[in-house]
Amino acid sequence: MKNLSITISISAIFCFLTACNSNTDTSASTQVEQTKPLNVLYIMTDDHAAHAVGVYEGRFAKLNPTPNIDKLADEGMVFTNTFVTNSICTPSRASILTGQYSQTNGVLDLRGSISTENQHLPTLMSNAGYQTAIIGKWHLKKEPGAFDYYQVLEGQGTYFDPTFRIQGENVWPKNEVQYKGYSSDVVTDISIDWLKNKKNNKPFFLMHQFKAPHDMFEYAPRYEDYLAAETIPEPTDLYGVKATFGSIATRGVNDKLIKNIGTSVSKRHNRRSMGIDLGVDPSLPEEEFTRQAYQKYVKAYLRCVKGVDDNIARLLQTLKDIGEYDNTIIIYTSDQGMMLGEHDFQDKRWMYEESIRMPFIVKDPRMTTQGQKSDLLVNNTDFAPLILDLVGIKVPEYMHGKSFAPALQGKTPNNWRTASYYRYWTHRAYHDVPAHFGLRTKDYKLIFFYGANFMTKPFPFYDKKWVAKTGLHNSAINTPAAWELYDLRKDPTEQNNVYSNPEYSKVVDELKIELKRQRKLYNETDKQYPHLQKIIDKHWND
Template sequence: MKKLKFLTVLTCILFFAGKTQANTDPEKPSKKKPRNVIFILTDDHRYDYMGFTGKVPWLETPNMDRLASEGAYLPNTFVTTSLCSPSRASILTGQFSHSHTIVDNQAPNPGNLTFFPEYLEKAGYQTGFFGKWHMGDHGDEPQPGFTHWESFVGQGVYYNPTLNIDGKRTTYTDSTYITDLLTEHAVDWLDKRDKKKPFFMYLSHKAVHAGFQPARRHKGRYKGNTIALPSTYGQTLTGEYRDLKWPEWVANQRVSWHGVDYMYHGFNDLNEMVVDYCETLLGVDESIGTVMDYLKKEGLDDSTLVIYMGDNGFSWGEHGLIDKRHFYEESVKVPLLVRCPDLFEGGKTPKQMVQNIDIGPTVLAEAGVKQPDNMPGVSFIPILTGDTTAKSRDAIFYEYYWEYDFPMTPTVFGMRTDKYKYIKYQGIWDRNELYDLENDPDEMYNLIADPDKQDIAKSMATDIYDWLEETGGMQIPLKRTVKYRFGDFKHEGEY
């Protein structure tokens, strides 16, 4: 167990790498020339649903494929919490959920958070935000750190949206499609920017969040297509989960809002939903192409750092589940595509683990702005440039807090290395999980009860507690609840 003990110490060192490299004055620019950056974020896009991965043979994403071939695809990219608001808050603050406290889709901004674009703006950047903000209970009002703002309330709608543009709301009609509208406005902002200043653009799509609605030009493109069901799809149905030692809650959730037998409380067809999902994704792929075409036209395509990412993953039948929240690979992994020919050669597929808390440190580093002390992440650019002296992580940590609106998934704490994944549940009478990812990448065989794996489980559990204790996460954040929703029933008041 000496190797695991060493991993424990090394993980803590790497976790605080951002602190050791940071300057206490993050607003003070360094001598590095500021780089233009475009960050494109999508909703619920799982890491392998892109044409070049081959996961879905009939799915075509030529512009995502181009980002991967001319840049890099990082297949081991994870979120710290697989849920919209907590993940988006982690991206913008560079902090874990228990630190920024936006632990679910209703928890409010505590009012003391600093978003990394604020540092860019103070360093002279033009900063533009376009699309879905959805951070806790916040509406569509302009947020600090952005010189230009366009957003909508909550999840928004796919057709005929209302945008708050720098404080003034405009409603669009005539079947205006949100993905196209945001892209058009984003490129228009780029075109009208002050050419003498560096820019950071945050294009945040609603797509591909349920219920999926593709652009009219894409509707029916994949009609009748099917996917290969995952190896763990039918295990809970047969009761075999007991032999595999899966938790009871996984089997129970199969017939629920987030289970394949009662998806979103309806008897939906899985393949039809996947088709809608993939057709909706086509609009996002075209959006990427529009942005890249503009950069090429302006001669900025080689020097601009373009980052494409999802806010969380999505399960399509793995373990009998759909959607997100859990710590299985399909839920916690997200696509990360990065392109900047001036920085690194294309065609890279590095295996190192990256997290959403690394976005802020990466952008700040390329802007020549020092990383603040409260961001534990690290820039992933050294991974792409081949800098072997730069720090990278040997483990990632995960947290998800039980929600009143969706009580089917318990509170989860987890740790993942290249070899093992340990999942620890809180407040539920059930078993934890341990998977050997090298020999069981589908996470089918839970080894938590194996006698020869007890030291590994104990060591990883200790690492989780050390991580929480050292980062102020030993108390589960609670929020005042004024609405409880279960299924189709809604009741006002606290329960």
């Protein structure tokens, strides 16, 4: 099929692939031309792991947790290899808005913020004639001023009776209004009201962003009976990991760090246990405590997911009611994954699979690949380029990510990545996860835990009790440096670190070459952190 060129204006013919984007393979185009500009509805949850979405066929699939998201998937395409580049809320959202890795956009951790001039995605959409809005979780500190309209949760937001900051209601950050009700319902109510009462006929770009299912997993009372009679399937290593899992970086020499690294579902971790947080009786025997903690944890989590799924049905029905469903690109994703008991870990942050894998589903009315899955290696720096490309806007060179629009036609984009770079900067704070970086290919995962804070004077997080008890701040305590390699073809649940296996020496060498290349390419080196570079140099060839 021949290439099509697009003039960027709302009166132009919006084609499925555009030749004006140098980052995109334009060898294919859809057979259907769109004479009306397409809207974009971007739906994002917080911490919704891909394996907790039915269509991803994880261990929860038989519980049917997401029938409405699965229905959307039947009408679109499911991307099974989508990964976050920094698995924590604020940095992930910054990468999605900017198309850039953390060190370039400046958001390394939860303290980060994005000012209006750097909110690239909504700015570009607005400049191309779109009416832009963000409703729900924001978590990027500064005003979302690049959007034409916003109602965003204050900070992390609360599950019940949430407070929003509303455009036009006083000056940021004093523009606060409190709503009654459950967060997922309220966010959806606001988006529905905005969709029904838009003041112009421009195409819209709406970022609808739930708080759920972020901890502490407070669900609406109507879901109390949901899953009550079910026994939630457990991960294979909930009650103790194999000796072949991890390294001295994550276990310590002779397992001396087992009780200090990675907050747990069980009573293993000495500072934070999900079971304790959720009120499970700590006097129970270890195995029974863990069993009850896991069941309570995941049921609460999936009840929050159920609230999201039901509200997505309401949102999509609104598009149908106002006659825009068949003229809207719909994307469903989350800001990262979530550890749901795997390796006896809770939360995210890790480069392990359940933490970094993101659900990503796209429905485009011009698609010819409905109901199919793609294993293209995608990360969240690619989201903005994809959205821009799908509506005919040239992807700027300052974005690290690339559009993968050809995948929606069953084709592989030209010169596509073979490995996705990852880095978690926030050493040991919150959930005692050591700082690390690495690469994820389709077949392998290479991780280097350098185990030190990028700040020479760590800032205080909320582990005040630990500081009071020990006189030390966790994030100031270095952990051993070590490498881990997982063969995902043979070991998809990452039970066996094969880094020291001589059979994998060539794989290790090749991955390290690519790791070094991507760190330089994406401005992720440690030139400004010489104390970290010293650790990296010392252990690079271990």
